[in-house]
Amino acid sequence: MTPAAPPALRWRALVWAALLMLFYALPWLRWNGRQALLFDLPARRFDLFGLTLWPQDVGVLFGLVAVLACTLVLLTTMAGRVWCGHACPQTLWSGLFRWIERSATRRLRPPALARLVKHLAWAAVALWTGITFVGLFSPIQPLVAGFWPARWSGWETFWVLFYATAAWANAGFLREQVCIDLCPYARVAPMLCNADTPKVCYDARRAEPRGARQLGQGSVQQRGRGLLDPTSASDYAFRAAHPALAGPPPRFADDRLGDCLDCGACVQVCPMQLDVRAGPQPDCIACGACVDACDAQMRAWRFPSGLVQLASENEMQGRPRRWLRPRTLAALLSLAALLGIGLHYL
Ligand code: SF4
Ligand code: SF4
Incomplete structure (x- = not known):
């Protein structure tokens, strides 16, 4: 439940x-x-x-x-x-x-x-x-x-x-x-925009593999699972976003799941009908509705917020953000x- x-x-x-x-x-x-x-x-x-x-x-x-x-x-x-x-x-x-x-x-x-x-x-x-x-x-x-x-x-x-x-x-x-x-x-x-411009991003390293679970499982941090490496995280996210290409996603035991509950709340609220988990998309208007919806789910499960957040691609990959760029x-x-x-x- x-x-x-x-x-x-x-x-x-x-x-x-x-x-x-x-x-x-x-x-x-x-x-x-x-x-x-x-x-x-x-x-x-x-x-x-x-x-x-x-x-x-x-x-x-x-x-x-x-x-x-x-x-x-x-x-x-x-x-x-x-x-x-x-x-x-x-x-x-x-x-x-x-x-x-x-x-x-x-x-x-x-x-x-x-x-x-x-x-x-x-x-x-x-x-x-x-x-x-x-x-x-x-x-x-x-x-x-x-x-x-x-x-x-x-x-x-x-x-x-x-x-x-x-x-x-x-x-x-x-x-x-x-x-x-x-x-x-x-x-x-x-x-x-470029890799230093903030966009609404999904933290696939923390979130994948996604899936529904029983109550009582902590977040990846609380369970000590930690973050996935970037290649495995993008692979899971790609497979989940393209089931017709990649086939049905495998079932994972609750303790191997990432923090995405696959509840769909972020998709339901999106005015552009996007799934933020499929990666940054040009039609995203950065309204933050998916950030609020996901944070509400994280609070309900007592997980840290920020699974979906406003951040630059460089920040998401752990690189420092450059404020002064030629365009700026x-x-x-x-x-x-x-x-x-x-x-x-x-
Ligand atoms: S809800 Fe808003 S911020 Fe999130 S993906 Fe849709 S348009 Fe972008
Ligand atoms: S709202 Fe958060 S937990 Fe639910 S499906 Fe979207 S990213 Fe996953």
Whole structure:
């Protein structure tokens, strides 16, 4: 019997919730009596927290975009795809829509009622998302006041419905297909990473051979089995990931098993439908859901956590991690140069 996993501090969910709240609050923030963030296209005036940009300041806007792009490159070379897993709108809204779906399915009967409530909640969130986004381009207070009785202009109606539909389709239905097939950053990110960039990794030396077991067996450390050599560990992991090629895996006595319980929890929670035990994969968005799921299992069995963890390939192989690499230095210098130019002209 598998012991119940104790609850953990869900810090990733808290980060997601904070970022979503920040987005919905953004158009409501005020600065010197005006909307703090407003891209007023008809008036050709952009308000950025007290900084007002006019058409002749378009260079400043491009500079800000270049600074953000350089920061993202620097973050990717140093920390991998943390943006994808923790701050990308596609990840945040897909997570929110999944949470609504799970809550409705768990709490409501019959299933037809759960489906109806789910779709109504999705539609409400999508509509509010569209209004919030358009509220960054058209003053939010008159926009919300004009919702009912309907007083929106044709363009406001079009863009609110456009963004609401995009949120509803991308987060409700397309989900990981957007990351796999549509996102340009997902194509570029692997080129910015190397063996020193952290990825979500499975510790095959400690985990293999995987398998269900009786209660009472300690971890490999507690039993004194220790870590496998790298070749045997990758061989076991490869065989388990490719049963059609390698044939059914052999049965091992409980005391020869590694720490992977083969419970499947890491696979069930993966939004990209990956099995982290098959090795680092280009579609992994480093959301850490498998890390949390596996740590919960490890706590339940009183094994050390970290069977699935965020680490670089070099760290996993016991080699020191290099922080300063050519790509990191190039991104750092570009960012410093852009900030220097910006400060000079301000
Ligand atoms: S493998 Fe883990 S970190 Fe990667 S996408 Fe799946 S759950 Fe997220
Ligand atoms: S959650 Fe951990 S113990 Fe369970 S199958 Fe995944 S790696 Fe193995």
